[in-house]
Amino acid sequence: MxxxxxxxxxxxxxxxxxxxxxxxxxxxxxxxxxxxxxxxxxxxxxxxxxxxxxxxxxxxxxxxxxxxxxxxxxVPSAPARRRGPAASYEELARVASRAWRPLESERLGDWELRAAAGFTRRANSVLPLGDPGLPLDEALTAVRRWYGDRGLPAYVQTATGAPGTQEALCAELERRQWTREVSAELWTGALAPVADRTQAPGVALSREADEAWLARYQRKGVSEVALRVLGSGPSVWFATLPGATEGEPPAAVGRCVVDGRWAGFAAVEVDPALRRQGLASLVMAALARRALDEGASAAWLQVETDNVGARALYAGLGFSAHHTYHHYRAPSSAGNDR
Structure with missing residues (x-):
């Protein structure tokens, strides 16, 4: 004080x-x-x-x-970060966006409107990196119209907690009765420590999400649109650790998108009966070694604030929070999946 x-x-x-x-x-x-x-x-x-x-x-x-x-x-714009690779919010926002590419996008000034038939908010929301080129109310009207034409609720993805994030835009959206529906954190860490975890020769890597991988993925009834989004990104890899019995769903799966120096981890899922046995670390280690081979050195992932188990796992692997991101839903818009 x-x-x-x-x-x-x-x-x-x-x-x-x-x-x-x-x-x-x-x-x-x-x-x-x-x-x-x-x-x-x-x-x-x-x-x-x-x-x-x-x-x-x-x-x-x-x-x-x-x-x-x-x-x-x-006070200073943000506290000094004690660990993790140096990165700006804008760099990470663009890298994360390229890991969940929409089927359709359109520019509104410096904003990107993204749509993928409703599969994940990350591919069905506005990424507002800069000025929309219109007064805010006009821009939001255009956003609602664009998503309404596609039968989708209008979402704007914002971020807080790091230099260059969008606290002011969050406040303006809340004044206009937009609802902050989902918040999560983007964490970063060095890639090599993840790759150095215990070797798991049984983990298979593939460029596509096959039937076995999808059998463990948490979202059921994955559509063709979802498969296209999951397979999007500069260099995408899927990891599968088979179950103990042939024909049963895998014990664990994961997804990684390599993009320059960054490797982004997502969809790390473990059989509930086999959790707390290090299987998620094995899957991530196999993906990390492949990402290192492709020249990546830093890693990022997204984790919800109430996912205690995942947060403990990622902290143990050397990750820490970089910023918090939010999805704001327009008034009277229906819900959508994360």
Missing amino acids: EISATGRLVVRITAADVGKRVSVRRLGEPGVAGEKFTDTVGVLTSWDNGVLLITRRDGVAVRIPESSLVAGKV
Whole structure:
């Protein structure tokens, strides 16, 4: 917190600091037990009518009455990252997008509208990297029309928690009653430590998702569209670890997309009866070794915030969170799968 030379807490932010990362301390809510003060760190996304809106790293918007402020200051745009390969948000957003290519896309200024008949929000949402070339309300109207013409709900994929992410856009979408429907994190790590895990000669690698791989994949009844999206990307590999008995679904599967220096892991699935035995690590290690052979050195993956088991696995492999991403659904749009 900002403290003056006399030891008093001082508010050193104003409405002119909208768009900057700030740290504020406010009085606790009257009548609520607990600490006298509450601290909040995030991007100051608005300061209107005596109320501050601060968007935290996880995308949650906190409304703070100006009258409750005790101290506040502008802080560095993001804390120093302690591990993982250096990368900007924009670089990772583009790499992740190329790993889930849509069947159809169209530019709206610097925004990319993506559609794939509804298979995964990542291929059926707007990626807003820059200016749409229109006032925001007009751009969102065009987005809703474009997805409506295809019989799809309109989604905008945003991110928070790293330099260059879109806290301000998140706040504007929430003002317009767009619903933050899904949030997850993108994690990064070095590739070599993943490849150095225990060798698993039984893991088979293929360029296509065959029937055995699909039998373990969590989404049932995969369509031709889904297969095309799963097979998209600069260099795609599917890994299959067979089950103990011939003819049964694989014990574990995984997918990896190699794109320059990056290897992106996805669809790592393990037979529920065989979890916590290191099978996911075996699959990822086989994919990582192939990615190293193709010249990759860094890795990324996406994990939901409530997937405790997966987060523990990836942390143990040296991954850490880079940013949080969100899918905002337009008002009155129907749901869609992750």
